[in-house]
Amino acid sequence: MENIDLRTVTVERYLQPLREGGSLPALADADDGYKYVLKFKGAGHGSRMLISELLGGEIARKLGFKVPELVFALLDVDFGRTEADEEIQDLLKFSEGTNLALHFLSGSINYDPAVMPINELLSSQIIWLDAFITNVDRTYRNTNMLMWNKELWLIDHGAAYYFHHSWDNWETSAKTKFPQIKDHVLLKNAIQLEKVDLEFKALLTDEFIDNLVDKIPDEWLETEAYKMNENEMREVYKSFIKIRKEHTINFINEANDARKNLV
Known part of the structure; x- marks a missing residue:
């Protein structure tokens, strides 16, 4: 387990x-x-x-x-x-x-893409992650990455999973191409998405997804607003993540097309 x-x-x-x-x-x-x-x-x-x-x-x-x-x-x-x-x-x-x-990473500094280049593999891995979790907030304006002890750390994923601000058509949202990826700070070097896709999907097992979603505290789930109980809301999150894993080709193609437009 x-x-x-x-x-x-x-x-x-x-x-x-x-x-x-x-x-x-x-x-x-x-x-x-x-x-x-x-x-x-x-x-x-x-x-x-x-x-x-x-x-x-x-x-x-x-x-x-x-x-x-x-x-x-x-x-x-x-x-x-x-x-x-x-x-x-x-x-x-x-x-x-x-x-x-x-x-708190004391002494860390904000990642600066102008002076801290990231290789193609790591760029592709971060692009895949953010497209997978629909994270709209890793742009030039706000990279949400830190350098600490000479290593890159990812922070602030609170803008991910934006479907849950309405819950309408969440199944369709799970299959989105995620066009916002065009604004990602690391898009230019992300040329290994297909390689990353195979490796990352193997790591995200259904068991891991279920166990993670079950960690959401009851008090965080706004059951009255959406007329669902806690277990029903957790099932939506689990299904959203699993459906998204089955349709990664949608956001991979979108990211590749957006990257070509940068060149």
């Missing part, structure tokens, strides 16, 4: 907001002695963003990418009452319970 273990920590201290993120993530201390980039379920897209972060980040890790450790982060009901900023105080209040956090 493919086991996926996510630790749970308790947030002890809110250090500072990271205002470059639209959802107001924060740097925080937890009870295990580490610092984390904390993503709040009470923020803009709320728990759907956390689900995207969880699924996208752990799929990336399964495929062999370096991704900061993801942990469930508990916020106590009294946490943040002494916060002076009303916006942040409201954010903390609406985020009581289980949130998501990424291990």
